Structure formats: structure tokens, C-alpha cells
Amino acid sequence: MRPVLKSGTASIYVDQRWIGHHGIARFGREVIARFPVPFKTLESPLKPASPFDAFNLARLKLSPHDILFTPGFNAGICRGAQILTIHDLIHLDISEESSVLKKAYYDLVVRPTVANARLVFTVSETSREKIRSWLDDDRIRVVNVGNGVSEDFSIVQESSTASPTNFVFVGNLKAHKNLRSIFQALRLRPSFSVAVVSSDEAGIRLLAHEFGVDSQIRVYSHLSDSQLAELYRQSAALLFPSILEGFGLPAVEAIRCGTRVAxxxxxxxxxxxxxxxxxxxxxxxxxxGWAFAMDACSRLSEEGPIRPDDHWKSRYDWQNVARNVSDALLAYHRA
Incomplete structure (x- = not known):
């Protein structure tokens, strides 16, 4: 049975503009689709990451009793309480991802919004501790609601289809993703190949050419979950060289498919x-170091897929994530 909000004047609103296939948008899509409490949608043509969203008229229409949940870090002028989801602090921690405008947005918009609500969501224990340190306010609850993975990511047969010379990378060319290190390692292992899953095919091929590994990569874009899962199963390992991540969803996806992670x-x-x-x-x-890790994963892949236990798998269930979010919002609504 779906919980019913008891107040006749207050409503929970959800910002559904963060819905898609990657990162925050993926979190939004999966959580909102499973939301077990009644809610209203924040209607707006503005993109949630636009700086103009801070002055969004749709948000201004909310009453002081309303609660607005967003799967992302976007906030703005609003009479109601805004419960944000800060997945990480990459915009502040990584110089290549930061700017004066972004820092000002976090200091002048995000921090006061979170302080006013005294509640914010995140998706990992590491991010939770970093956000707590950044806020430096014990009155604010930073709740790790977790993250999930699609059911398409699983081991589908007893025998492994992985090739010991094939690897996979899922990401982009941003500095903290550290793809350059993988291409440098690939140059040391001419018998290995990497399937790169990225929307920036031209940029990936240009970087591969720079390191002379053009013939050792394949680039894939806009894969479905089932297609990506099959790519994991065919690989000796997922190469995940990131310097900083708010969560690391590809690692969960790969492991659920029985594929190791370097x-x-x-x-x-x-x-x-x-x-x-x-x-x-x-x-x-x-x-x-990456070349040696690829060697180790290549050898281990011949033993067959890894099999995470049920306890590990239960930590990454979208139904649990949606329940964690809704339970916290209901408790906040009743307080």
C-alpha cells in the first residue's frame, strides 16, 4: 500500500528533469520510477543545470509547507524546503571541473539551501563524509541513500564468455576519469584491446591516435543496459582509473556481470x-601499474566469472534506494 500524506496543504514535489541514462539522470530515472509515495511534478522548461534555474518561477510557486526533492544538486529561490542529492563534490575538488561560477553557485545557492532544509542526500559513504566536512554543520543530516543497478547486469550462464585480452572502459575524457593512463598502459600491451563506452567518439579516437593505440580500441556509444552488460561479460576486466568518483556505477555493473575491476x-x-x-x-x-593489473585480470578471467554474494548485491538495489529516499522525505514531512 502506498503511504498517504496526511496534510491537506503540503505536498512533496519531485524534479523529474534529471531523467536519463547516465550519472545523476540515471539515478533520477530509476528512483522516481520506483517512488512509493504520492508526489507532484515540478513543471519547468529550464534545464536543471542551467544557472537560470536558480530563479525558476516553477519553484517560486511552491508553498512554505511544500517539499521539493531533486535527484541532483540544483537549487534556487523557493519558499518550501528543498532536499537536494549531492552525488559528489567534483565541481569543487577537481580543478579541471571547477570554475569561479561553480564555486559561487555552491557557496551562495547550494550550501544555504541545504543549511535551511537541514537534510541532504548522497550516494556513498565516501561522499557523505566529504559533504559533512564541507558543510561543517552538525545540525544538517547527510543521508547516504545508496545507489542501484539495473537487473540487466547479471551473470547469465555458467561458462564465461570473457576474452582474456579484451577490456572495457566506461566514461569520458574529463581529467578525473584518467583515460590517458589506460591508453599509455595499452601501448605497453599490444596484444590487449579496450572497448571504450563514451558519447565522445571523435575525442576518444583522437586521444587513441595521440598514443598510437588506434587499432587496439573500439568505441561504443548509446548502448542499452543489455548491450553494455554483454560488453562487460566479454571483457577480462573493467578498467576504472578515475581519480575521484561520487559513486562508481560501472564498477557495480561489471561485478554484477561477473567481471573484475581494475x-x-x-x-x-x-x-x-x-x-x-x-x-x-x-x-x-x-x-x-595499469599494465600489470591488466595482466593479472587477464589471467584471473580464465578461472571464470566472479560471483558476489547476496549481501553485496543487496547494497545496490534501486528499490531499496527509492525506499530510503521516500522514507526520509516522509519523516521530514511529518516532523
Whole structure:
């Protein structure tokens, strides 16, 4: 039975503009589709990441008793309470991702909004601790609601279809994704190949040409979950060289498919996920380290797929995430 809001004047609103296939948009799509409480939709033609969204008229129409939940970090002038989801602080922590405007937005819009609501969501314990430190206010509850994975990501047969020379990378060309280190390592292992899943095919091919590994990569864009899952199953490992991640969804997807993960030991969010299911590299920018990790994963892949236990799998269930969000919102509504 769906819970019913008891107040006749207050409503829970949901910002559905964050709906898609990657990152925040994926979180929004999966959580909102499973939302177990009644809600209204924030109607607006503005993009949620637009700086003009801070002055969104749709948000201004909410009453002081209303609650607005957003799957992302966007906020603005509003009489009601705004419950944001801050997946990470990459916009502040990574210089290539930051700017004066972004820092001002977080300081002048995001922080006061969270302080006013005294509640904010995030998706991992690592992000939770970083956000708590950034806010530096014990009155604010920072709730890790978790993250999930599609049911398409699973082991579908007893025998492995993985090739010991095939690997997969899922991401983009942003500096913190650290793809350059993988291409440098690939140059050291001419018998290995990497399937790169990215929307920037031209940029990926240009970088591959720079390192002379054109013939060792394949680029895929706009894959369905089932297509991406099959790509994981065909690979000896997911290469995840990121310097910083708010969560690290590809790691969960790969492990659910029985595929190991090679990751940088210093990326705590990914280590949180993959510590028992992959190979850690000590130096994020050491091509030799990544080449050795690929060697190890190649050998291990011949033993067959890894099989995470039920406890590990239960941590990454979208139904649980949606329930965590809705329970916190209902408790906030009743307070």
C-alpha cells in the first residue's frame, strides 16, 4: 500500500528533469520510477543545470509547507524546503571541473539551501563524509541513500564468455576519469584491446591516435543496459582509473556481470565497491601499474566469472534506494 500524506496543504514535489541514462539522470530515472509515495511534478522548461534555474518561477510557486526533492544538486529561490542529492563534490575538488561560477553557485545557492532544509542526500559513504566536512554543520543530516543497478547486469550462464585480452572502459575524457593512463598502459600491451563506452567518439579516437593505440580500441556509444552488460561479460576486466568518483556505477555493473575491476586504490568510492572483486593499482598515473593489473585480470578471467554474494548485491538495489529516499522525505514531512 502506498503511504498517504496526511496534510491537506503540503505536498512533496519531485524534479523529474534529471531523467536519463547516465550519472545523476540515471539515478533520477530509476528512483522516481520506483517512488512509493504520492508526489507532484515540478513543471519547468529550464534545464536543471542551467544557472537560470536558480530563479525558476516553477519553484517560486511552491508553498512554505511544500517539499521539493531533486535527484541532483540544483537549487534556487523557493519558499518550501528543498532536499537536494549531492552525488559528489567534483565541481569543487577537481580543478579541471571547477570554475569561479561553480564555486559561487555552491557557496551562495547550494550550501544555504541545504543549511535551511537541514537534510541532504548522497550516494556513498565516501561522499557523505566529504559533504559533512564541507558543510561543517552538525545540525544538517547527510543521508547516504545508496545507489542501484539495473537487473540487466547479471551473470547469465555458467561458462564465461570473457576474452582474456579484451577490456572495457566506461566514461569520458574529463581529467578525473584518467583515460590517458589506460591508453599509455595499452601501448605497453599490444596484444590487449579496450572497448571504450563514451558519447565522445571523435575525442576518444583522437586521444587513441595521440598514443598510437588506434587499432587496439573500439568505441561504443548509446548502448542499452543489455548491450553494455554483454560488453562487460566479454571483457577480462573493467578498467576504472578515475581519480575521484561520487559513486562508481560501472564498477557495480561489471561485478554484477561477473567481471573484475581494475581501479586506483586511492579512489575510495570505487574501492568501497570493488575491494574484494578486483585489482587495485597503487599509482593512478603509472602505465606500468595499469599494465600489470591488466595482466593479472587477464589471467584471473580464465578461472571464470566472479560471483558476489547476496549481501553485496543487496547494497545496490534501486528499490531499496527509492525506499530510503521516500522514507526520509516522509519523516521530514511529518516532523
Amino acid at each position: 581501479y586506483w586504490a586511492g579512489c575510495s568510492t570505487v574501492a568501497e565497491i570493488a575491494r574484494d572483486h578486483g585489482i587495485a593499482v597503487d599509482d593512478a598515473h603509472d602505465p606500468e
